Amino acid sequence: MAKKQSAIHEKEGVSQPETTNQLSAEKIKQFRTVKNSTAEFVTNILEGNIPFLSKAITLVESTNSKHQEQANEIIEKCLPFANNSVRIGITGVPGVGKSTFIEAFGKHLTNQGKKVAVLAVDPSSSVNKGSILGDKTRMEQLVTDKNAFIRPSPAGTSLGGVAQKTRESIILCEAAGFDTIIIETVGVGQSETVVHSMVDFFLLLQLAGAGDELQGIKRGIIEMADAIVINKADHGNEKNAKIAQIEFNRALHLYPLKDSKWQPKVLTASAIKSVGIDAIDKMIQEYLSLTKENGYFQQKRHEQNTFWLLSTIEEQLKERFYQNPSIKKALSEEIKQLANGKTTPFLAAKRLLGKEF
């Protein structure tokens, strides 16, 4: 009898149940998704196989330790093939036109034969159980483009956790041949800072005509931006966009020249009409030429890697500490003692950190 094609193999001598209930059927389904060997994953990813890339990212995002272990193996094997890309961060308040812009910009790039991956960092996705960023329905044209790959934000309990998964996904996308990685984020909390620390070029989208152009924008974000694009410069709004361009330009010139020696630029665009997109592409190319020439590009990536090494250590130390059963017990004891005025936060912390974990 021909052997049944299945990802699940019977073990000789182990009797199998005749039927499976709904729960175990679910489990089998999950099992199937991770049954491929690491070598199979790596070969397929390097060939640009999108289903395998997606599955590998699912492993990266999984909280299951076996999945994480395999994800780490895949990442390590993909690493020598990564790095050949430009990583672009895009931020701006909801409604500014991020997805419309990414769609227009992404299409512009794929029309040139480039391969574009769009990832998202949305710290609220764990709360909302699903992200609004990178939502496929918001980039209708790009999602059907065979040279584009769109992935919503991983869910996570901490921004650090979400960011780490995104960084690992970047490596996998690059190994799969994506030469442009776009990371979308929304101006919430620290997410821009985190995205800034994983990209080569950081672009802030803005709107014109909201009175004082600089109001309501965190100073730090303007400081981080390599370019500001005033979007929606259309439908009679062109003049306001020009005024905003001048104001932002003036503001940017107040900052000292960056280590990159790049003077941040302000451009206008209409994402919906695909106007100004080519100029933005050219500007980014100009930035890449400058920073590759003067060594800043590599230096920044190296610094980012060091930063991520340190922050991963921090995350994992914290996780190991708080997940340790004896620490958990001792911590709740210390909190009680604290409430009774029998200890101080400092003494309690010192005692807890003195324990093995």
Ligand code: GDP
């Ligand atoms: P996001 O929340 O930043 O991703 O913004 P969206 O891309 O979803 O856009 C929000 C709204 O602005 C949508 O109704 C878009 O059609 C509209 N929009 C986006 N870009 C432009 C543009 O360049 N011009 C105009 N007039 N509307 C735009």
